[in-house]
Amino acid sequence: MNFSEETLMAYVDGELDGSTREQVERAAATDPEVARRVAAHHALNRKLRAGFDPVLEEPVPARLVSLARGAHGESKPGALLQFPVRSVPQRSWVQWSSLAASFALGALAWHFASRLNSVAPITTSRGEFVASGALEQALNGQLAADQAPAAVVQMGVSFRSRQGDYCRTFRLRDTAAASGLACRESSGWTVQVLVHDAPAAQGEYRQAASAMPATVLHAVEDSIAGEPLDSADEAAARARGWLPKR
Amino acid sequence: MPPISEALSAEIVELLPRLRRFARALAGNPSDADDLVQIAIERALAKSQQLREGAPLAGWMFGILRNAWIDEARARARRHRVFAPEELGEQVADPHSARVEILPVQQAMERLSDEHREVISLVLIEGLSYREAADIIGVAVGTVTSRLARGREALQTLLGEEQP
Numbered sequence: 001m002n003f004s005e006e007t008l009m010a011y012v013d014g015e016l017d018g019s020t021r022e023q024v025e026r027a028a029a030t031d032p033e034v035a036r037r038v039a040a041h042h043a044l045n046r047k048l049r050a051g052f053d054p055v056l057e058e059p060v061p062a063r064l065v066s067l068a069r070g071a072h073g074e075s076k077p078g079a080l081l082q083f084p085v086r087s088v089p090q091r092s093w094v095q096w097s098s099l100a101a102s103f104a105l106g107a108l109a110w111h112f113a114s115r116l117n118s119v120a121p122i123t124t125s126r127g128e129f130v131a132s133g134a135l136e137q138a139l140n141g142q143l144a145a146d147q148a149p150a151a152v153v154q155m156g157v158s159f160r161s162r163q164g165d166y167c168r169t170f171r172l173r174d175t176a177a178a179s180g181l182a183c184r185e186s187s188g189w190t191v192q193v194l195v196h197d198a199p200a201a202q203g204e205y206r207q208a209a210s211a212m213p214a215t216v217l218h219a220v221e222d223s224i225a226g227e228p229l230d231s232a233d234e235a236a237a238r239a240r241g242w243l244p245k246r
Numbered sequence: 247m248p249p250i251s252e253a254l255s256a257e258i259v260e261l262l263p264r265l266r267r268f269a270r271a272l273a274g275n276p277s278d279a280d281d282l283v284q285i286a287i288e289r290a291l292a293k294s295q296q297l298r299e300g301a302p303l304a305g306w307m308f309g310i311l312r313n314a315w316i317d318e319a320r321a322r323a324r325r326h327r328v329f330a331p332e333e334l335g336e337q338v339a340d341p342h343s344a345r346v347e348i349l350p351v352q353q354a355m356e357r358l359s360d361e362h363r364e365v366i367s368l369v370l371i372e373g374l375s376y377r378e379a380a381d382i383i384g385v386a387v388g389t390v391t392s393r394l395a396r397g398r399e400a401l402q403t404l405l406g407e408e409q410p
Contacts, residue, residue: 005399006391006395013369015376040402044401044402045370047351047405048366049371050351051351052267052352052371053267055263055266055270056263056267058263060262060266064262064284065262067284068255068262070291212263214259
């Protein structure tokens with residue numbers, strides 16, 4: 001069967017109805033020429049995504065976030081999962097000055113910490129939430145440039161905070177999916193922000209964005225000193241155990 | 247400006263990474279792209295009462311950003327007629343973009359016609375359906391299909407690949 005280029009393109013884009021789609025699939029299974037043309041479309045799509053998807057991982061400039069927030073930059077009681085860094089600018093961003101925010105971090109962190117075994121990714125220590133298990137291992141050893149796509153913990157960006165500590169964003173796919181920010185302090189990696197990942201959007205758009213939640217990006221922007229580490233800096237920081245040169 | 251609901255603000259913030267990706271695909275240059283996102287947020291907030299209850303925010307915002315890009319492109323064309331090309335060619339060195347590697351596919355996108363670039367950005371990068379893209383651009387679905395086909399062909403030629 002002879003398919004027009006537009007039909008094969010619509011097939012790759014998921015735009016064909018059931019019967020035409022099946023015709024293309026049958027043809028692609030038996031006719032190498034159809035299979036080759038379909039593969040060429042797929043390859044171009046992949047190349048485009050690879051070219052532009054990294055934008056999703058970049059920190060969003062603070063001016064855009066502030067503009068979109070308009071009058072709503074202040075966190076309000078009840079907005080539990082909003083990390084209140086902007087509402088308490090006079091205090092250190094690592095301090096949990098808002099009871100509501102502590103509760104929000106706590107509720108989710110407790111979800112991870114409450115498992116009665118030694119592999120819980122987060123434990124509590126002197127009122128702080130400290131990374132342990134797989135999360136601690138990843139924070140210590142896993143470089144963003146070199147990680148398996150299926151790893152339970154995915155590392156995002158690493159940077160130096162204004163306090164001079166090393167901090168890293170992560171995504172945790174454990175019994176719940178969550179993203180957060182942890183900083184290496186003398187006692188270990190303390191979890192500063194932890195938010196539930198929004199469930200992947202279904203239906204409306206076929207490709208769900210894989211960006212860090214705005215709350216985490218926001219916390220990064222508020223605490224970062226300079227630029228995120230590049231892969232060489234990251235490897236060097238790992239070699240020093242993520243302890244700053246003082 | 248009418249009061250903006252907190253929910254809408256939060257939704258726009260969540261959408262920012264995708265708006266930035268879409269703008270990058272349209273504008274190429276990262277700082278031009280973020281300027282477009284800024285204009286789109288301003289316009290969206292100014293006319294947020296036009297957004298129907300329950301209507302998808304993403305499509306609406308993509309449409310606003312796309313129109314802002316068209317306006318910018320027209321303004322740029324006017325400047326082209328007024329200024330000498332050398333003046334336009336001068337760019338302030340951007341330390342951020344200087345470190346970013348430009349991929350062949352990004353260069354190829356910049357060389358596409360505006361018509362092809364917008365449809366490829368909406369469907370192939372943002373994952374919108376042909377119908378959604380048609381509504382945003384204001385053309386028939388058949389036009390989206392034919393522009394996509396020609397745009398893909400042009401991209402493949404620019405990337406030096408064999409045609410399907």
